[in-house]
Amino acid sequence: MARFSDAIVEHFTHPKNVGEVPDPDAAAFVADPVCGDQVRLTARVVDGRVGEARVLAHGCAAMLGTASIVTEWIVGMRRGDLRGLDEAAVTRRVGGLAPGQSHCARLAVDVLHALAESWQRTSQGNST
Amino acid sequence: MARFSDAIVEHFTHPKNVGEVPDPDAAAFVADPVCGDQVRLTARVVDGRVGEARVLAHGCAAMLGTASIVTEWIVGMRRGDLRGLDEAAVTRRVGGLAPGQSHCARLAVDVLHALAESWQRTSQGNST
Amino acid sequence: MTPPSSGRERASGRALYFDNNATTPLLPSVKAAMREAMATYGNPSSAHFYGEASAALVARARASVAALLGCEPEQVVFNSGGSEGASSVIVGTALRHLWEGGHIVTSAVEHPAVLRACEFVRGLGFELSVLPVDGAGRVDPASVRSALRPGTRLVSIMHANNETGALQPLEDLSSIALEAGVPFHCDAVQSAGKEPVRLREGLLTISAHKFHGPQGVGALVLRGDVPLQRLVFGGEQEHGHRAGTENVLGIVGLGAAADSAQDRLAEPDHESRRRAIGGHLREGLASMDGAMVNSPLGDCLPETVNVSFRKLRGDTIVDMLSARGVAVSSGSACHSTHPEPSHVLLAMGLSLDRALGAVRFSCSCLTTHGEIDEVLAVTEQTVHQLYSASPSRSR
Amino acid sequence: MTPPSSGRERASGRALYFDNNATTPLLPSVKAAMREAMATYGNPSSAHFYGEASAALVARARASVAALLGCEPEQVVFNSGGSEGASSVIVGTALRHLWEGGHIVTSAVEHPAVLRACEFVRGLGFELSVLPVDGAGRVDPASVRSALRPGTRLVSIMHANNETGALQPLEDLSSIALEAGVPFHCDAVQSAGKEPVRLREGLLTISAHKFHGPQGVGALVLRGDVPLQRLVFGGEQEHGHRAGTENVLGIVGLGAAADSAQDRLAEPDHESRRRAIGGHLREGLASMDGAMVNSPLGDCLPETVNVSFRKLRGDTIVDMLSARGVAVSSGSACHSTHPEPSHVLLAMGLSLDRALGAVRFSCSCLTTHGEIDEVLAVTEQTVHQLYSASPSRSR
Numbered sequence A, B: 001m002a003r004f005s006d007a008i009v010e011h012f013t014h015p016k017n018v019g020e021v022p023d024p025d026a027a028a029f030v031a032d033p034v035c036g037d038q039v040r041l042t043a044r045v046v047d048g049r050v051g052e053a054r055v056l057a058h059g060c061a062a063m064l065g066t067a068s069i070v071t072e073w074i075v076g077m078r079r080g081d082l083r084g085l086d087e088a089a090v091t092r093r094v095g096g097l098a099p100g101q102s103h104c105a106r107l108a109v110d111v112l113h114a115l116a117e118s119w120q121r122t123s124q125g126n127s128t
Numbered sequence C, D: 001m002t003p004p005s006s007g008r009e010r011a012s013g014r015a016l017y018f019d020n021n022a023t024t025p026l027l028p029s030v031k032a033a034m035r036e037a038m039a040t041y042g043n044p045s046s047a048h049f050y051g052e053a054s055a056a057l058v059a060r061a062r063a064s065v066a067a068l069l070g071c072e073p074e075q076v077v078f079n080s081g082g083s084e085g086a087s088s089v090i091v092g093t094a095l096r097h098l099w100e101g102g103h104i105v106t107s108a109v110e111h112p113a114v115l116r117a118c119e120f121v122r123g124l125g126f127e128l129s130v131l132p133v134d135g136a137g138r139v140d141p142a143s144v145r146s147a148l149r150p151g152t153r154l155v156s157i158m159h160a161n162n163e164t165g166a167l168q169p170l171e172d173l174s175s176i177a178l179e180a181g182v183p184f185h186c187d188a189v190q191s192a193g194k195e196p197v198r199l200r201e202g203l204l205t206i207s208a209h210k211f212h213g214p215q216g217v218g219a220l221v222l223r224g225d226v227p228l229q230r231l232v233f234g235g236e237q238e239h240g241h242r243a244g245t246e247n248v249l250g251i252v253g254l255g256a257a258a259d260s261a262q263d264r265l266a267e268p269d270h271e272s273r274r275r276a277i278g279g280h281l282r283e284g285l286a287s288m289d290g291a292m293v294n295s296p297l298g299d300c301l302p303e304t305v306n307v308s309f310r311k312l313r314g315d316t317i318v319d320m321l322s323a324r325g326v327a328v329s330s331g332s333a334c335h336s337t338h339p340e341p342s343h344v345l346l347a348m349g350l351s352l353d354r355a356l357g358a359v360r361f362s363c364s365c366l367t368t369h370g371e372i373d374e375v376l377a378v379t380e381q382t383v384h385q386l387y388s389a390s391p392s393r394s395r
């Protein structure tokens, strides 16, 4: 019956880590041309792991909640961990998504994989 | 709302003067070919007035109630009084008739007028 | 049963309700569920928490109805009752096939909701086969088979007859249609909640107020892919089959009535109790002067006893009994000057006189043996009174 | 207003209902009337005293509805609500003229009950004129005049719009149709019980749950001799216009709601109270960051304030407010993945973005200034939160 998991409600009501990390080590932006949802995720890397993540999001409430959950979830993850995340993992983590909300998991995975790409580029840049 | 006047309900529930007067001074039978209602009214005449009337009836409940009311009503009437009764008078006397029940007044008037005819015939027979 | 607030029966000191095929009293559990639901007032389609609370009530009732009828909740379409249900099937089928036209099979003893809808679609150019019934009011399955033809769009035959209680051989009738690939509709308004009603495919119509739910709410069960044009337009309620803000209170009442019916049907003595009550009533009536029972003895709702009294008029008996605090119904549908004989009894081959003399006594799960005794006594007295007042006293 | 039994809003400690255009809570007097009517259970068509008691309840409610709408009781046809009412008029007109065909005039801002029924009858071969509206959502009476032609069978235009509250010039619109001899239908579902609704001829649709009566019951007022094919077949209920055992409890609730609405409409401060409440809400919303009010300022139900927030999505705001114990509605009808923009707002010429950003706040006679203050505070906070989280932070 409920259209949102408790976690999603909690997070879109009280969103965590709203905004942008200044001078981020990794940054990603994805947008869904169909539903119009947008997510900008930025992160600071500390010792090869996500130290802090912040998000700006536009879209349905489930997307906003998912985005907020993601910023807490990925703290402590390595780049490879981000790459390993898939839609099923996101869906589980947010406590389930109702039928019309699967785009939230897709967009979250897209932005996380893009973040990992960006992280790789910056770390390569740093290593040169 | 109510489909029957209180008087009609009282009379079809507890009908008065059911049956036939033995050796009646006047007798009449009418039947409605459309609704199938039938009334047989018989009376004894005392001193030129109806002394007693009895009725047998078949038909709708309103007809049965009307027939019973008639047997009490006409006691004490002269032949001319019976002739003078019309549908409006019957309808008033029975406390009103619902739309589909006007045939009761018509049949009652028919049988009362027929009774008066019969009374005239017998009284003419007696006088010869 | 609680007497209604009317002067008349308080005067007679009696209120015996034997017209349960017309409508039934709400069970206490149904009243309680509806009273409780009055506190919830969202629109089930609304996205917010009020809407969710209302939608939850509707979902629970849908599950109850599905459980009673042995189908999936998604196959239950709530509507405003038996007449809408039947009309929506007949007219909805015709409108779906308006340009090709076609053929519809039904029986001579259906409720006017089916028969008049069929008359209407005949006017739209559809052909109609109205199958006859035997003396017990039953359709011969072979007649369904021979009525079917390439353009047949629907077979609509009721389960229990509202006037006599006669049960049709539903399993046989529906199998013939379904095996020929023709949708089958069963008007189960009178059997639901009393008899187990199972249809493996096709359409089924029920109405809450015939089994102790509220009036003006019912359900159409849609199993399989039946081509049906919807008739009430608007939102996407009821999976797009029937628009309109849901009658939440009514649906809650229907759900509670379905729960309670399911409990009753599961009681080990359900059948024996029904038969004892119905048998008592039937035998008492049958033994009266001039009585001729019109309800068949086997394959019939035991709660329904339709009886004619030789040379008496059914509508008169109904009115006399009503004045004495007993509520029954005459076979005839309308209460105009010229009582019309029942099309059901005429189709069974009864004479016009016998059809005009019919009176229907119908019990519910609340009827007691003591009430039946009292009704039999009042009826006997009434019939006796009518006979003694009749100008043609022989019977 | 009593909060529904849901965990969510108890957590937020708040339950503010601002979705009264979707449905309204039952008034205490309506609940009481329905509770009392639960004791009466006859079928209004039955000849006996139980039937009479039920028929009396229906008759009383019919008189109440007639009094509210200024018509004769015989002109009131009870049905299952606004969707059935509108569908029965559109489809009933088309079926009555099926072979000759014809033409129907309606507007671009009607409720889906009207628009989808019109789409359906277009499929039956009828021609349709869907009249445009101006920026305030209003139909130009001159456009009705020029749409009329010899084969026009019906003009159907609503009174108050459910999304914006905009009122149509009913008197002018209906006069043009009626003077041309064309039946006029008014969907008055949103105005009945709030505004005086008077139609000297033609058809009028109302739904009880929009003015504090129960869901799933309504009425069609039929004035004059309008050719209409009925769609629900069966008995002769509702003067032959609509079959089916009457929804007695629902009808009693509708009658009680009509009584109470009539009392409210007669109160000397009815208009000023409505305007004070609506004005307070409207001004509070209009003053917020990024707000654009979509409801016209004049000739509009003051209870309805439709507002868009630049670059925000209406469905998101609805969900966020719901989580915070405030029930409102988004302009878009369905809640699927792709929110659909409101056809009403698009017809008014608003941009897709603005239409997708619409949120409807709707009050009732029970709404207080204090509740509005609270809703304004929560809304402001929510809008602020959404703006600060947006990737395109400018507005």
Ligand SMILES: Cc1ncc(COP(=O)(O)O)c(C=O)c1O
Binding pocket: C021, C080, C081, C082, C083, C084, C086, C111, C113, C158, C160, C161, C162, C187, C189, C190, C207, C208, C216, C218, D234, D243, D244, D245, D246
């Ligand atoms: C067999 C049958 N079908 C249909 C109906 C119509 O049901 P409703 O009165 O709920 O519309 C009835 C009851 O009147 C019935 O007995």
Ligand SMILES: Cc1ncc(COP(=O)(O)O)c(C=O)c1O
Binding pocket: C234, C243, C244, C245, C246, D021, D080, D081, D082, D083, D084, D086, D111, D113, D158, D160, D161, D162, D187, D189, D190, D207, D208, D216, D218
């Ligand atoms: C203008 C309008 N017409 C018709 C309807 C349909 O009414 P109901 O939901 O009672 O069928 C509604 C309400 O949803 C409405 O707002």
